[in-house]
Amino acid sequence: MAYSPLIEQLIASLRSLPGVGPKSAQRMAFHLLQRDRRGGAALAEVLGAAMERVGECRDCRLPTEEEQCSICRSDGRDAGVLCLVESPSDVFALDQATDYHGRYFVLGGRLSPLDGIGPAELGLDRLEERLRSGEIREVILATSPTVEGEATAQYVAELAREGGASCSRIAHGVPMGGELETVDSGTLGHAFAGRRRYE
């Protein structure tokens, strides 16, 4: 037995969403059909508009339907400091957690030559120009502590050095409130090797 063609298509399409398998797709489809037609129609409309109109900020590559994102537009932000992140949600997370008031650069991934992701795919050619021009005096590397994230950080650190900018990497170690015994050994080794003078 199969549902009607349109419902089968809807269930298949919902699986484009990350983390949605066949069962959740079915549950979502029937929830919208039976209980929330209005929400479903609104989602269809805004999703269509977003897929068509959202591009990226010309300066930092944050997705936006405007030419420049609100951070790069803002006069209250220090244009000489740049924090390098992998994904748009990292911008949000850092901005909520810190009082950082510089700008960001969103890679949209990490260097991974085997997957065909080189500097150009991450917009690093554009970043290189900006670093060379000398307008940036400080770069904060906030890529993830994975092999590829580290490689990406090293690559950008090199560019920053050539452009004369100072460079720092966010700290990695035992999470606040974490019990040592529950932390994986890689993190623990890193935290131990990266210990700082206690004052």
Added chain:
Amino acid sequence: MAYSPLIEQLIASLRSLPGVGPKSAQRMAFHLLQRDRRGGAALAEVLGAAMERVGECRDCRLPTEEEQCSICRSDGRDAGVLCLVESPSDVFALDQATDYHGRYFVLGGRLSPLDGIGPAELGLDRLEERLRSGEIREVILATSPTVEGEATAQYVAELAREGGASCSRIAHGVPMGGELETVDSGTLGHAFAGRRRYE
């Protein structure tokens, strides 16, 4: 800091989906924007079409964009046997698990007077007509074993009896392959009280 208006709207709209909180909505939005524009556009289109065009089968209330669903249209199905279920996905689950070849009736919920869900909301007025007309000779009650599911089953059993149809309820008890000690006491009590002669 907030994302651009269209992206904020997209994240808010994705929360219409059941089981999607703020973090998953954000992850879904950026996944589609950065990695799957085509999938996102296809989803927008089919979702819009489904919200507009899907109605329900005139006989069994299964959601469909056609006048009658494929089951009610089929000549190979016994029109004299009706299985009562709460949701469209129950139809799929039962059809896959059994060799049932009668028809279904989809309530789309359960009787719950406190929430304003009475017989009319579940299409029971329409079902009553069909039962009274004598065209149905057997009703299988497959509503869920909750208080409201039981109340709904009892209500329909009464209608079936008036219409002269025989009536059965699917069995509830220890799930196949289940260990007794992991089964909740309500289910265990029900299974014990509902024991059948062993032959």
